[in-house]
Amino acid sequence: MAKIKPGKNASKRDVITQKAAALFKTKGFSSASMRELAEAVGVEAPSLYNHIGSKGELLQGICFKVANAFISYLDRAENTPAGHATRLEQIIRFHIRMMLDHFDEVYVANHEWKHLKEPYLSNFLIQRKGYEKRLIALLENGIAAKEFKPTNPYVAVLTILSAVRGLEFWQQHKKNISSQVLEDDMVNHLLKGITK
Amino acid sequence: MAKIKPGKNASKRDVITQKAAALFKTKGFSSASMRELAEAVGVEAPSLYNHIGSKGELLQGICFKVANAFISYLDRAENTPAGHATRLEQIIRFHIRMMLDHFDEVYVANHEWKHLKEPYLSNFLIQRKGYEKRLIALLENGIAAKEFKPTNPYVAVLTILSAVRGLEFWQQHKKNISSQVLEDDMVNHLLKGITK
DNA sequence: TGCAAAAACTAATAAGCATTAGTTTTGTAA
């Protein structure tokens, strides 16, 4: 008589979640099957249900863990005594490091959130929107303080977030360039441009 | 006795492809069913096969049409007499307009290519890689000509392509900002930065 | 008006999917 799920063995559940992130990343949530996930974990598919509730629950766990990480950092950054430009730079650097250090999960949160079921889908989008708005406010304040050029803050935030997100294509070149050069060059590009 | 597929009625086939692009964009290739596509077209699912070969063929059509558009423009841009900075600016503007004017198809090509079947998958990736390499060469030449700062060309190309790609999130704000402001501000940001 | 082809339809096939039920094995603590 199994089928009780204690809070004890967070370990195995975490292994499954990590493997799920890798699988969802390479095959996409819908194309990834529980059979494949089970094989990656080294178990038969039904055995997974001794540790998790459902396939969708795995996606929820991944998406909201990532969302919380970004929001938490922004909370801290907003209460830091620093100029707007400095704060923006710190945030950009955090995004870059998240992309490099937690690639699978961030990728899945960025790409597969649309397969979240309600009410998680709405919740996720609200959180995203809120995050975006706070960044736009930072840009607006920076423009008002004449630390940034008088550009459209929506466009600037979009440009920055998108550029950083694009690090998902970085995998291949990891060998050739150190992540420090990458981080510094991208920050400089986004803040100061590339033309002389 | 139907089931012959002439080259005549390109029209209906194109309608199906366009609806498929919209559907693949919102639901993802794997989650989008032929039943749903048929409903969008106003027909029963099996009837689609009088006009197309398979679901995968639709994806191929979309992905390679987009790839060809970008490659064709780059061919032309490379043979234009202009400085490297000017050429880069033109290319960025073309990317932005493609995102805005052919949103569904570009989105699908950007997100769902991984569901292409071999040999199309390899082919697509080779084309992408080749395109990227030519852009990197443009950056390298611009840096050598001292038109660009001495930055890592890989990082610069990644930043630019990713930023432009991020216009997929633009849909919502379309009303508030003209696409001309968007295009100009983003080009300025990517070329000259935002800090004063 | 009549004929042939194009394109729609219904019905069926075969495969894959997430998940549940019920049973057996494994690991641990008394």
Add this chain to the structure above:
DNA sequence: TTACAAAACTAATGCTTATTAGTTTTTGCA
């Protein structure tokens, strides 16, 4: 060693999928 629970297993359920076969309707031209 015994007992109990955690976690594995096999088998089965019910649903959805893309696609094919075979048939009927629609369309356009002579």
